[in-house]
Amino acid sequence: MKLLVCIKQVPDMESKFKIDTDGVWYDRGDLAWRMNEYDEYAVEQAVQVKEATGADLTVLCIGPDQVKETMKKALAMGCDRGVHIADDQSHRRDPFQIASLIAAFARDKGFDLIFTGMQSQDRGSGQVGVMAAELLGLPAVTTIVGFALAGNTITVKRELEGGVKATVEATLPALVTCQLGLNTPRYPTLPNIMKAKKKELLTVAAADLSPADALLNTVKLTFPEKKGGGVFLEGDVGEVADRLIRILKEKTSVLA
Amino acid sequence: MKMLLVAEYRQKKLLESYTELLAFAGQFGAECAMFLVGDGAAELPKFAGRLYLADVATYGEYNPDAHKRLLLDVVAQEQPEMIVFSHSSYGWDLAPRLAASLKAAQVSEVVAVDAGRLVVPACNAKLRRTVAGNGAVTIATLQAGAFSLADAAAGSPEVIAVKGEGQGRVALLGYEAAEHGGVDLTKSEVIVSAGRGVGKPENITLVAGLAKALGGEYGASRPVVDAQWVEHNRQVGTTGLTVSPKLYVACGISGAVQHLAGMKKSEFVVAINTDRDAPIGDVADVFAVADLKQLLPVLTEKLQAL
Numbered sequence: 202m203k204l205l206v207c208i209k210q211v212p213d214m215e216s217k218f219k220i221d222t223d224g225v226w227y228d229r230g231d232l233a234w235r236m237n238e239y240d241e242y243a244v245e246q247a248v249q250v251k252e253a254t255g256a257d258l259t260v261l262c263i264g265p266d267q268v269k270e271t272m273k274k275a276l277a278m279g280c281d282r283g284v285h286i287a288d289d290q291s292h293r294r295d296p297f298q299i300a301s302l303i304a305a306f307a308r309d310k311g312f313d314l315i316f317t318g319m320q321s322q323d324r325g326s327g328q329v330g331v332m333a334a335e336l337l338g339l340p341a342v343t344t345i346v347g348f349a350l351a352g353n354t355i356t357v358k359r360e361l362e363g364g365v366k367a368t369v370e371a372t373l374p375a376l377v378t379c380q381l382g383l384n385t386p387r388y389p390t391l392p393n394i395m396k397a398k399k400k401e402l403l404t405v406a407a408a409d410l411s412p413a414d415a416l417l418n419t420v421k422l423t424f425p426e427k428k429g430g431g432v433f434l435e436g437d438v439g440e441v442a443d444r445l446i447r448i449l450k451e452k453t454s455v456l457a
Numbered sequence: 458m459k460m461l462l463v464a465e466y467r468q469k470k471l472l473e474s475y476t477e478l479l480a481f482a483g484q485f486g487a488e489c490a491m492f493l494v495g496d497g498a499a500e501l502p503k504f505a506g507r508l509y510l511a512d513v514a515t516y517g518e519y520n521p522d523a524h525k526r527l528l529l530d531v532v533a534q535e536q537p538e539m540i541v542f543s544h545s546s547y548g549w550d551l552a553p554r555l556a557a558s559l560k561a562a563q564v565s566e567v568v569a570v571d572a573g574r575l576v577v578p579a580c581n582a583k584l585r586r587t588v589a590g591n592g593a594v595t596i597a598t599l600q601a602g603a604f605s606l607a608d609a610a611a612g613s614p615e616v617i618a619v620k621g622e623g624q625g626r627v628a629l630l631g632y633e634a635a636e637h638g639g640v641d642l643t644k645s646e647v648i649v650s651a652g653r654g655v656g657k658p659e660n661i662t663l664v665a666g667l668a669k670a671l672g673g674e675y676g677a678s679r680p681v682v683d684a685q686w687v688e689h690n691r692q693v694g695t696t697g698l699t700v701s702p703k704l705y706v707a708c709g710i711s712g713a714v715q716h717l718a719g720m721k722k723s724e725f726v727v728a729i730n731t732d733r734d735a736p737i738g739d740v741a742d743v744f745a746v747a748d749l750k751q752l753l754p755v756l757t758e759k760l761q762a763l
């Protein structure tokens with residue numbers, strides 16, 4: 202059995218964002234980068250399937266050279282090899298183009314199961330996985346919070362609104378997009394981090410996979426207007442606590 | 458502009474969210490048709506226009522292959538410039554399938570319209586992108602609650618039955634209800650919630666302690682529940698509870714839209730967060746820029762001394 206997991210490198214969401222000079226995306230300098238949170242669940246699930254079945258597991262990431270750092274984490278979590286689709290323009294790509302690159306790479310490789318995150322943390326389109334499945338002619342199930350594989354069949358739980366879940370079945374080959382809470386992503390151990398350094402990390406140029414044309418353009422990136430109008434309390438915690446209690450006494454009835 | 462709105466039917470009910478699609482279309486003064494896989498004998502969306510209705514008994518509530526084919530047929534007939542879904546478990550699943558088939562741009566989770574262009578959030582709502590599709594058709598999914606009708610929806614649609622192939626490669630076996638039982642947070646007047654900023658499970662006691670000092674209950678954001686530090690019946694947000702207490706204290710919670718959806722109707726909101734740019738600030742009446750590990754013990758002690 203052959204497995205593929207697609208991961209994206211994203212900035213830490215607690216970063217202070219600045220807008221780049223073109224005004225269409227965030228400035229990439231001074232940011233700390235990590236694996237998209239949803240993709241950690243995808244990697245964990247893929248590694249669990251690999252451990253249960255002895256399957257072969259490839260991790261794929263599209264982006265500039267720096268994404269290799271994030272790929273190393275996936276390798277240390279248990280992926281067998283990495284495929285880096287080198288693309289300095291990845292930030293100019295829309296979800297359809299990213300999906301077309303994934304599909305172009307995966308097309309003749311005979312993957313039985315493809316895992317993606319349900320969405321990215323920075324852009325959050327929630328499109329790439331499903332579009333890649335469409336381009337590859339595979340059935341796809343989104344937003345999974347439960348996964349079981351028996352023979353050629355996957356039985357997954359899709360998360361719906363309000364905590365309701367739908368149980369859904371599909372036959373391999375298939376693609377699933379992973380939601381938070383699907384499993385407990387492991388922390389790579391030191392020996393596994395060392396081992397990961399020796400694993401194969403192939404680089405393919407994006408141009409060789411002839412990505413599709415963009416369907417979407419970012420016109421501009423802006424900061425939202427602050428709607429809050431709330432009071433900020435800062436400084437010594439004792440004083441912050443006193444001021445907060447005073448406000449709660451004035452503005453609410455809960456301390457009455 | 459011509460729009461095709463995709464309504465939803467789940468667990469034998471028409472979802473009210475179709476009115477949000479109508480509100481969005483209203484901003485463009487669009488001519489609307491609607492698509493629904495539902496039950497013609499039950500309640501239908503209230504609007505004046507063509508309703509392309511496929512029978513849920515044949516095509517199922519979740520059968521993406523069949524729903525996509527039916528929709529493609531309707532799109533071919535209607536030739537809309539925009540196809541609009543809710544950004545929901547149905548919409549975010551089906552929309553990209555249609556987009557890939559039509560090679561149409563999809564704009565996910567639209568929160569606003571700016572001079573005819575679509576605005577979407579980025580980076581946990583810390584940024585906003587204004588985007589434009591390049592082709593003749595654009596597909597949009599709308600953030601839940603972002604658009605609402607000023608007046609109740611009215612009118613009765615002209616129903617056009619649609620049919621197609623029913624098979625699909627993904628089978629819905631059934632539903633599982635949300636876990637309930639135990640504490641009922643929706644009845645609590647004060648809720649103090651723990652977010653990932655608590656750092657480790659031991660710190661939940663700080664949050665629970667403050668809740669007790671305020672005479673309330675403690676809740677949590679999703680990552681804290683996913684990590685099993687707190688039970689699911691205390692999770693606030695779209696996949697948990699919707700609460701509206703007199704006081705909501707968000708400790709180490711960034712304020713993702715799915716969390717806000719569950720608590721933004723609270724009467725008074727206090728945020729305790731080290732990041733003063735955290736989007737929880739959008740709904741906070743008071744924002745204490747502080748490390749919760751330092752502030753909570755002091756605050757709790759002072760409240761107990763009152």
Ligand SMILES: Cc1cc2nc3c(=O)[nH]c(=O)nc-3n(C[C@@H](O)[C@H](O)[C@H](O)COP(=O)(O)OP(=O)(O)OC[C@H]3O[C@@H](n4cnc5c(N)ncnc54)[C@H](O)[C@@H]3O)c2cc1C
Pocket residue numbers: 207208209210211225226227237239240243261262263264265291292293294295296297299316317318319320321323324325326327328329330419
């Ligand atoms: C370094 C960098 C810079 C960027 N700069 C810009 C910019 O300047 N302007 C702009 O508009 N956009 C920018 N982007 C975002 C853009 O490239 C999106 O990643 C792309 O359009 C996919 O959309 P999404 O993130 O919404 O994917 P979603 O559909 O939300 O992602 C779902 C899943 O698809 C998979 N996936 C997504 N992206 C990748 C990837 N790159 N490689 C492998 N798997 C992936 C993951 O499994 C992910 O969980 C940048 C991205 C990167 C990595």
Ligand SMILES: Cc1cc2nc3c(=O)[nH]c(=O)nc-3n(C[C@H](O)[C@H](O)[C@H](O)COP(=O)(O)OP(=O)(O)OC[C@H]3O[C@@H](n4cnc5c(N)ncnc54)[C@H](O)[C@@H]3O)c2cc1C
Pocket residue numbers: 215381651652653654655677678679680681692693694695696697698708709710711712713714715716719729730731732735747748749750
């Ligand atoms: C379909 C879907 C449904 C979802 N449903 C829900 C839902 O029902 N409920 C929900 O909550 N989420 C839900 N989510 C997840 C949501 O998108 C966010 O990932 C989640 O709300 C983030 O939780 P958080 O704010 O606790 O963590 P983070 O976003 O990681 O934020 C942690 C915050 O803590 C602050 N912090 C860190 N250290 C400290 C400290 N020492 N003192 C004070 N502050 C500190 C940080 O500045 C940051 O703002 C859903 C997501 C999806 C896609």
